[in-house]
Amino acid sequence: xxxxxxxxxxxxxxxxxxxxxxxxxxxxxxxxxxxxxxxxxxxxxxxxxxxxxxxxxxxxxxxxxxxxxxxxxxxxxxxxxxxxxxxxxxxxxxxxxxxxxxx
Amino acid sequence: xxxxxxxxxxxxxxxxxxxxxxxxxxxxxxxxxxxxxxxxxxxxxxxxxxxxxxxxxxxxxxxxxxxxxxxxxxxxxxxxxxxxxxxxxxxxxxxxxxxxxxxxxxxxxxxxxxxxxxxxxxxxxxxxxxxxxxxxxxxxxxxxxxxxxxxxxxxxxxxxxxxxxxxxxxxxxxxxxxxxxxxxxxxxxxxxxxxxxxxxxxxxxxxxxxxxxxxxxxxxxxxxxxxx
Numbered sequence: 001x002x003x004x005x006x007x008x009x010x011x012x013x014x015x016x017x018x019x020x021x022x023x024x025x026x027x028x029x030x031x032x033x034x035x036x037x038x039x040x041x042x043x044x045x046x047x048x049x050x051x052x053x054x055x056x057x058x059x060x061x062x063x064x065x066x067x068x069x070x071x072x073x074x075x076x077x078x079x080x081x082x083x084x085x086x087x088x089x090x091x092x093x094x095x096x097x098x099x100x101x102x103x
Numbered sequence: 104x105x106x107x108x109x110x111x112x113x114x115x116x117x118x119x120x121x122x123x124x125x126x127x128x129x130x131x132x133x134x135x136x137x138x139x140x141x142x143x144x145x146x147x148x149x150x151x152x153x154x155x156x157x158x159x160x161x162x163x164x165x166x167x168x169x170x171x172x173x174x175x176x177x178x179x180x181x182x183x184x185x186x187x188x189x190x191x192x193x194x195x196x197x198x199x200x201x202x203x204x205x206x207x208x209x210x211x212x213x214x215x216x217x218x219x220x221x222x223x224x225x226x227x228x229x230x231x232x233x234x235x236x237x238x239x240x241x242x243x244x245x246x247x248x249x250x251x252x253x254x255x256x257x258x259x260x261x262x263x264x265x266x267x268x269x270x271x272x273x274x275x276x277x278x279x280x281x282x283x284x285x286x287x288x289x290x291x292x293x294x295x296x297x298x299x300x301x302x303x304x305x306x307x308x309x310x311x312x313x314x315x316x317x318x319x320x321x322x323x324x325x326x327x328x329x330x331x
Contacts, residue, residue, distance in 0.1 A: 006105040006200070017149045021285055025323045079325060086284070086323045089277060 008101070015097045018090055025087045032080040033073055037063070108200060112137075113247045114180060115157065115203070120249055122171050124223070128252065131206070131236055132158035135253035136282070138243040142256070143289045151282055157203040161227055162237040164207055164220045173223045177203070190216045193225040208233035232311075235262045239303055256290050257299035265311050267318035280321055287324040300329050 035052025038060065048070060049060040063073060112134060119125040130138065134157055137150040174184060174193075182195040182203065195203040207218045209229030217226040239258035242250045254262070260283045270276045290296040307315060319326040 006108065009105055013149050014151070017151065017285065020147065020149065021281065021323075024284075024288060028323050028325070082321055083323045086281075086321075090281075 011097055011100055015094070015101060015103075018094050018097060022087065022090050022094070025083060025090060029080065029083050029087060032083060033076040034080055035059075036077065037070060037073065109137075111180075111197065111201060112157070113245065113249070115177075116245070116249050116251055117247065118176050118180065122173065122176060123167060123169075124171055124173070125249070125251065127161065127163065127166050128205075129160040129162060129237060129240055130157070130251050130253050131160050131233075131259070132156055134158070135259060136286075138245065138251060138253045139256055139286070139289070141245060142241065142243045142253075143293070145289060145292075148289060151285070155200065155202055157201055159203065159205050160233055160236055161205050161207050161220055164218055164227070167222050169222060170224065171222055174225065190228060191226045192217045192228045204228070206230055206233065208237055232262055232266055235265070235303060235307075239299065255296065255299050255303075256286050257296050258303050260286050260290065261300065261303045261307070261315065264315045264318040265307070266314075268314055280318065284323045287322070287326075287329070291324075291328065297329055304330050 033050060033052075035050050038049045038051045040047045040049060046066045048063050048065065048068065050063050050073065051058065051060050053059070064070065116125060119128065133151060140148045140150060177184070177195050180197070182197045182201070184193050184195050186193050193205075195201075197203075205220060205223070205225065205227040207220070207227045207229050209231050216229075218229050219226050235258050236254035239255045240252045241255045243253055244250045253259075263279045263283050267276050267279055270279060290300060304312070304315065
């Protein structure tokens with residue numbers, strides 16, 4: 001492929017842009033809680049845990065009881081879904097660009 | 104984008120400057136995003152791919168009050184014009200590299216198909232939600248020492264989010280959201296732009312805010328950082 005063409009140069013820029021965006025997206029993803037909220041009732045009281053997998057193990061991390069405001073964690077979990085979806089789209093786009101650039 | 108494209112773009116703005124219309128137009132779309140690299144002054148910033156379209160917003164169709172033969176000037180630069188038979192609007196093409204179009208803000212009931220820009224002697228297409236872009240302008244000095252007017256990055260992302268639901272084909276919605284996601288961290292670094300984003304959002308109508316909020320849910324950037 002002729003590396004001097006307008007399309008090649010533009011696609012190279014797009015490739016770099018895509019990589020930058022993937023980095024930003026991964027950073028955002030690392031800051032968000034993963035898993036789902038599980039409630040456990042013991043002695044008539046409700047306790048909440050964040051359940052997720054890490055290195056093949058299921059982790060139950062205590063996050064609070066019925067008095068705890070879980071809104072921000074719920075928001076974080078929802079955001080994680082969106083951000084993960086965006087990362088998938090970026091990876092798909094990267095594949096297409098790489099195929100075009102033959103790199 | 105290639106140096107060739109940039110050179111042609113610079114020649115266009117130099118011609119606009121010589122003809123006295125540069126201060127009456129606002130460059131929107133991908134060339135505004137190109138100009139932001141000189142505004143943010145961040146080496147990491149890479150303008151996005153789509154650069155064929157030169158979209159020029161004409162905020163006040165009554166200005167300037169003298170005639171300018173823009174058609175001949177563009178023809179001399181290698182552009183040929185094409186008029187839409189139904190709407191009467193004019194577009195200018197240069198080979199396969201450029202498509203230049205004047206756009207205006209649609210007002211009122213929006214039944215008007217095209218708007219006459221008297222001084223340029225051509226008709227432009229009207230679009231809704233252009234007011235946000237026209238009312239929040241910044242001036243950016245390009246490397247050829249000519250300043251152009253572009254919407255503030257805060258205004259551009261706001262407008263992109265508001266119109267996201269109506270973008271077709273659907274792929275354009277994702278593309279626009281990626282574009283917004285790319286710009287927002289740079290906006291965050293600028294106190295002025297963050298304040299601008301808050302102000303632009305505060306002045307939106309209830310309906311516009313609803314569209315903005317809905318589209319923002321699909322961003323990687325957490326918009327609550329800017330608009331709590």
